[in-house]
Amino acid sequence: MLxxxxxxxxxxxxxxxxxxxxxAKPGDLYVGDPxxxxxxxxxxxxxxxxxxxxxxxLVSPDSGDFAGKNKLFIADYEAFGGGGAVFRVNTKKGGVAxxxxxxxxxxxxxxxxxxxxxVDAVDPFAGAGxxxxxxDVNPKNGNTxxxxxxxxxxxxxxxxxxxxxxxxxxxxxxxxxGDSGALLKVNPGSGNQSxxxxxxxxxxxxxMTVTDNGKTAYLADASGNRIVRVTVKTGKQKVVAHAGKxxxxxxxxxxxxxxxxxxxxxxxxxxxxxINPDNGNQKIFASGGKLSAPEGITVxxxx
Numbered sequence: 001m002l003x004x005x006x007x008x009x010x011x012x013x014x015x016x017x018x019x020x021x022x023x024a025k026p027g028d029l030y031v032g033d034p035x036x037x038x039x040x041x042x043x044x045x046x047x048x049x050x051x052x053x054x055x056x057x058l059v060s061p062d063s064g065d066f067a068g069k070n071k072l073f074i075a076d077y078e079a080f081g082g083g084g085a086v087f088r089v090n091t092k093k094g095g096v097a098x099x100x101x102x103x104x105x106x107x108x109x110x111x112x113x114x115x116x117x118x119v120d121a122v123d124p125f126a127g128a129g130x131x132x133x134x135x136d137v138n139p140k141n142g143n144t145x146x147x148x149x150x151x152x153x154x155x156x157x158x159x160x161x162x163x164x165x166x167x168x169x170x171x172x173x174x175x176x177x178g179d180s181g182a183l184l185k186v187n188p189g190s191g192n193q194s195x196x197x198x199x200x201x202x203x204x205x206x207x208m209t210v211t212d213n214g215k216t217a218y219l220a221d222a223s224g225n226r227i228v229r230v231t232v233k234t235g236k237q238k239v240v241a242h243a244g245k246x247x248x249x250x251x252x253x254x255x256x257x258x259x260x261x262x263x264x265x266x267x268x269x270x271x272x273x274x275i276n277p278d279n280g281n282q283k284i285f286a287s288g289g290k291l292s293a294p295e296g297i298t299v300x301x302x303x
Contacts, residue, residue: 024041024091024300026302026303027045027255027256027257028043028299028300029044029253029255029261029300030052030299030300031251031272031296032062032075032251032295033061033270034059034060034062034078034293035291036291036293037055037059038051038058038061038290039089039091040291042272044255044256047286051290052091053096057085058079059079059080060076060077061074061075062075062108062110062251062295062296063111063295063296063298064111065119066113066299066301067119070091071088071089071091072089072091073087073099075109076108078107083106083107084106085100085105086098086101086119086121086137087099091300099119099142100137100144101142104133104146105126107125108126108135109295110122110158110159110207110296111137111160112160114168117140119137120135120137120162121135121137122135122158124153124156127146128150129149130155131149132155133146133149133150133157134148134157134186147186147188147191148191148192148193151192152175153170153184154172154175155174156181157170157171157175157184158171158173158206158207159205159219161217162210163185163210167185167186167187167188168185168186169185169210170183170185170193171205171206171207172205173204173205173206176199177198180199180203181198181202181203181204182196182198182199183195185232195235196230197235197237200237201228201237201238202228205220205228206219207250207297208220208252209253214232217230218240218254218260219252220250220252220262222248222265224242225247226240226243227241227246227252227260241260241275241280246262247264247266247269248264250296251263251265252297253297254299256302261274261297261299262275262297263295263296266293269288270288271285271286272287272291
């Protein structure tokens with residue numbers, strides 16, 4: 001069962017929102033950092049860090065997805081007042097707007113922009129059996145409904161991505177045999193779930209990303225300290241990188257340069273790694289600074 005994403009105690013004091021850097025550009029990285037209660041932009045060329053938004057409504061911002069140039073939708077698994085929420089962050093001006101704080105939320109950890117009229121959020125704590133759920137969220141009016149719940153989920157669906165055909169991929173840290181991890185495909189029309197891959201190298205998968213053509217998914221396996229590539233059609237697994245500088249990886253994103261950017265959620269050495277998916281070479285791209293306990297990461301798209 002999920003052990004790391006615990007609800008924090010106490011109430012955060014309100015704070016001013018920090019403005020984003022005007023030089024934000026396609027390819028830049030956006031990190032959700034619950035430890036810093038902030039969304040942090042990392043320049044994809046220099047590694048320089050800048051807080052985009054902090055505190056206020058944000059408590060434990062995790063992973064998100066872009067809808068357009070400066071509009072970042074992000075999941076916060078606690079949010080101010082508890083329960084979790086989906087927020088919209090203006091990455092240019094730094095404003096944070098509440099999209100949905102539906103009482104059905106128990107702790108959403110990731111979102112994907114399915115269309116202009118739909119944002120899908122995954123929540124490991126929700127569902128009729130509290131084993132996990134995916135929610136449809138209307139970004140215009142905040143209306144929220146269950147798309148898929150329980151079934152193969154086992155208390156650990158954490159990452160979500162979309163395929164070109166509209167189906168969804170979800171990483172679950174406990175859905176495999178013996179509470180190992182799994183990658184599941186979800187039909188948004190029926191809500192039905194099916195396994196793409198389970199067990200094997202997937203021990204404790206958290207965040208995930210999928211290539212634009214939908215052929216390949218990459219999963220950050222936290223306790224295994226590895227990045228696993230899964231061929232979506234066949235379910236074949238391959239370890240892209242293992243150990244080395246990987247230290248509790250919880251988020252992974254595919255950069256515009258074709259490299260993988262991975263967040264290490266380590267209080268001792270919080271960092272973002274740059275990994276070549278072809279040969280597994282790792283290097284530290286950003287560390288320390290404003291990073292406290294980063295968990296989610298996404299990339300500003302081109303255009």
